[in-house]
Amino acid sequence: MGKKDKDKSSSKVSRCILLIAVVGYYLMGAKIFQVLETDKQEELRNSFLEAKAALMKNYACITSDELEIFLQTLTFSVKNGIIPLKNGTLYLSWNFKNSISFVAYTLTTIGYGTIAPRTPMGQLFCVFYALLGIPLTIIFLELVSKAISQPLSGLGKYLQNMGIKEGQVKICMLVFFLVTGLLIFILLPPLIFTHTEGWTYEEGLYFAFISLSTIGFGDYVIVKQKKRRLRKLHFSGL
Amino acid sequence: MGKKDKDKSSSKVSRCILLIAVVGYYLMGAKIFQVLETDKQEELRNSFLEAKAALMKNYACITSDELEIFLQTLTFSVKNGIIPLKNGTLYLSWNFKNSISFVAYTLTTIGYGTIAPRTPMGQLFCVFYALLGIPLTIIFLELVSKAISQPLSGLGKYLQNMGIKEGQVKICMLVFFLVTGLLIFILLPPLIFTHTEGWTYEEGLYFAFISLSTIGFGDYVIVKQKKRRLRKLHFSGL
Numbered sequence: 001m002g003k004k005d006k007d008k009s010s011s012k013v014s015r016c017i018l019l020i021a022v023v024g025y026y027l028m029g030a031k032i033f034q035v036l037e038t039d040k041q042e043e044l045r046n047s048f049l050e051a052k053a054a055l056m057k058n059y060a061c062i063t064s065d066e067l068e069i070f071l072q073t074l075t076f077s078v079k080n081g082i083i084p085l086k087n088g089t090l091y092l093s094w095n096f097k098n099s100i101s102f103v104a105y106t107l108t109t110i111g112y113g114t115i116a117p118r119t120p121m122g123q124l125f126c127v128f129y130a131l132l133g134i135p136l137t138i139i140f141l142e143l144v145s146k147a148i149s150q151p152l153s154g155l156g157k158y159l160q161n162m163g164i165k166e167g168q169v170k171i172c173m174l175v176f177f178l179v180t181g182l183l184i185f186i187l188l189p190p191l192i193f194t195h196t197e198g199w200t201y202e203e204g205l206y207f208a209f210i211s212l213s214t215i216g217f218g219d220y221v222i223v224k225q226k227k228r229r230l231r232k233l234h235f236s237g238l
Numbered sequence: 239m240g241k242k243d244k245d246k247s248s249s250k251v252s253r254c255i256l257l258i259a260v261v262g263y264y265l266m267g268a269k270i271f272q273v274l275e276t277d278k279q280e281e282l283r284n285s286f287l288e289a290k291a292a293l294m295k296n297y298a299c300i301t302s303d304e305l306e307i308f309l310q311t312l313t314f315s316v317k318n319g320i321i322p323l324k325n326g327t328l329y330l331s332w333n334f335k336n337s338i339s340f341v342a343y344t345l346t347t348i349g350y351g352t353i354a355p356r357t358p359m360g361q362l363f364c365v366f367y368a369l370l371g372i373p374l375t376i377i378f379l380e381l382v383s384k385a386i387s388q389p390l391s392g393l394g395k396y397l398q399n400m401g402i403k404e405g406q407v408k409i410c411m412l413v414f415f416l417v418t419g420l421l422i423f424i425l426l427p428p429l430i431f432t433h434t435e436g437w438t439y440e441e442g443l444y445f446a447f448i449s450l451s452t453i454g455f456g457d458y459v460i461v462k463q464k465k466r467r468l469r470k471l472h473f474s475g476l
Binding site for chain 1: 344347350365369441452453456
């Protein structure tokens with residue numbers, strides 16, 4: 001085995017280790033958040049349901065003070081991702097799927113904030129988890145982008161061999177990158193969102209940009225709810 | 239005037255231009271957001287106040303359907319930064335101060351999302367505004383960090399002149415940077431927040447990290463409200 005082959009295989013191994021480390025780190029983090037946060041979120045949900053039930057029972061003789069207290073409870077609930085609906089309550093629980101989403105949004109620094117740790121332990125863990133996880137994510141994404149761009153550098157060499165000047169090839173490649181990047185990450189996704197999320201094209205464009213730039217307001221978030229009504233009420237333009 | 243002096247003064251001029259460009263860009267953006275968003279936010283606030291007034295008037299004979307509709311209105315309101323309080327309504331209006339905060343949080347990609355554009359025009363502008371503003375902010379922050387670290391490189395040279403080895407000096411400087419950075423940006427601010435925001439030290443630490451890492455969930459946000467009650471209700475742990 002030559003030196004080149006050795007280097008190649010060792011770099012493959014290290015990439016594989018990195019991939020496993022990233023996946024492992026994501027899964028582990030998601031699990032820890034789930035364990036730390038489930039009770040608190042359940043508690044918040046129950047206190048909202050209790051307040052609602054109490055109001056329902058007493059609404060014929062409710063006083064203004066009672067109503068104010070209820071309103072403040074409701075406000076607190078909504079800020080914690082608990083959304084009252086006609087047929088039950090939608091709430092962003094710390095199930096595994098949501099927890100994975102949370103981890104991904106945190107380590108890419110998007111941070112929508114639709115779901116976030118509320119317990120002191122969860123918050124403290126979040127700090128140390130992200131401290132290591134963010135650089136890890138960056139290294140990982142750099143590797144991914146290198147992997148994607150490698151076949152394209154082959155295209156550049158092919159163009160050069162065809163007798164096109166180096167400067168022109170570089171410009172060609174840059175334009176190609178910009179156009180395909182813009183199409184794949186910014187211009188095409190909104191077309192999908194109009195169907196899946198019930199957003200306008202402009203709303204989808206806004207969401208795509210806010211996410212890619214890692215701003216992540218959390219005013220628009222992708223949900224794969226089956227009921228369109230839920231989706232519209234909970235996320236469209238809220 | 240020598241070449242060095244010329245370079246120095248021209249670099250000073252270009253820095254000055256950059257500073258003005260950044261400040262101008264921030265002010266202009268804040269103004270445009272204010273113009274685009276004020277009406278919509280006012281409208282949202284009014285529809286919440288109307289719904290609340292209607293409930294107050296009718297609560298003795300309210301039906302379940304009526305209540306559900308009210309709850310959904312309230313949810314929508316809270317998600318838009320309109321917080322019902324005992325003595326009136328707190329709402330994050332697009333006044334100039336809030337608009338400046340929004341711009342700063344957007345262009346640093348923190349994106350708390352406590353206030354965000356709701357009109358199609360505001361959202362579209364936000365995309366193009368940030369497209370130019372984020373790189374500008376990065377260049378600006380790099381210059382600032384260079385300016386801060388320049389006097390410290392003088393300290394490094396001084397240590398070297400005192401006969402300390404280059405390697406040791408580098409380690410010293412790194413430790414010095416880490417310790418001071420950690421103190422100034424992560425460990426000391428929470429002490430201030432415990433007084434100004436009514437948070438625990440851990441909550442302050444969490445907020446400092448979530449902000450500096452540009453994650454920006456928006457679950458904790460600094461407010462300079464005079465009433466402690468407001469602060470506690472609206473932002474502490476919500």
